[in-house]
Amino acid sequence: FAFDFIVHKLSCTHYILYGICSVVRSIMFLEVCVDSVESAILSCLGGAKRLELCSSLELGGLTPSVGLLSEVKKNVSIPVFCMLRPRSGDFCYSSHENSFT
Numbered sequence: 001f002a003f004d005f006i007v008h009k010l011s012c013t014h015y016i017l018y019g020i021c022s023v024v025r026s027i028m029f030l031e032v033c034v035d036s037v038e039s040a041i042l043s044c045l046g047g048a049k050r051l052e053l054c055s056s057l058e059l060g061g062l063t064p065s066v067g068l069l070s071e072v073k074k075n076v077s078i079p080v081f082c083m084l085r086p087r088s089g090d091f092c093y094s095s096h097e098n099s100f101t
Helices: 037-045 066-075
Strands: 006-009 015-018 020-024 027-034 050-053 080-082
Touching (some): 037 050, 037 066, 050 066
Parallel strands (some): 050 080
Antiparallel strands (some): 006 015
């Protein structure tokens, strides 16, 4: 198995390593979490077969804006899946939170 990873620079000294290897019908492919047009383009050039588009990766990933999705789709030709997560923290939502998500 060969795994590829994408390094996301948060600051001059902080980096996050992303890379997910998925298996579908015994075929492995790379899905990468991205939060910008630049990281989406670089992920494609690096061999990604699918993108998970997020905002605020430092918070674990939140729902991206429609504008970011539009720009990413204009610049890549691979499938883009959006993170649907309205806030950071756990994944246990109250009935009030579920009413608007």
